Amino acid sequence: MKYNHAFSVCFSIESEDPEGCDLTAEQIRDAIMRRVRMAYESKELHEAIGAPYDTYEIEGDGEK
Numbered sequence: 001m002k003y004n005h006a007f008s009v010c011f012s013i014e015s016e017d018p019e020g021c022d023l024t025a026e027q028i029r030d031a032i033m034r035r036v037r038m039a040y041e042s043k044e045l046h047e048a049i050g051a052p053y054d055t056y057e058i059e060g061d062g063e064k
Contacts, residue, residue, distance in 0.1 A: 005052035011035035 013031040015022050039048035 002058040003055050004058050006054040007049045007052055009036060009049055 009032065011031050011034070013020075013023060013027060015027075017023075035048070036045075039045045
């Protein structure tokens with residue numbers, strides 16, 4: 001039996017717009033990558049993502 005788990009990665013980024021509407025896809029990507037890299041390098045990746053927020057059983061063997 002196999003399961004699919006969904007996790008969240010929280011990150012922060014600064015901008016000039018109160019709603020963040022001025023952020024580009026590249027800025028968001030860079031901030032996410034920086035957060036994941038920092039958590040991985042400090043060996044705190046599990047702490048950074050926490051427990052899965054959703055899990056479901058995969059039908060069959062789970063291979064696509």
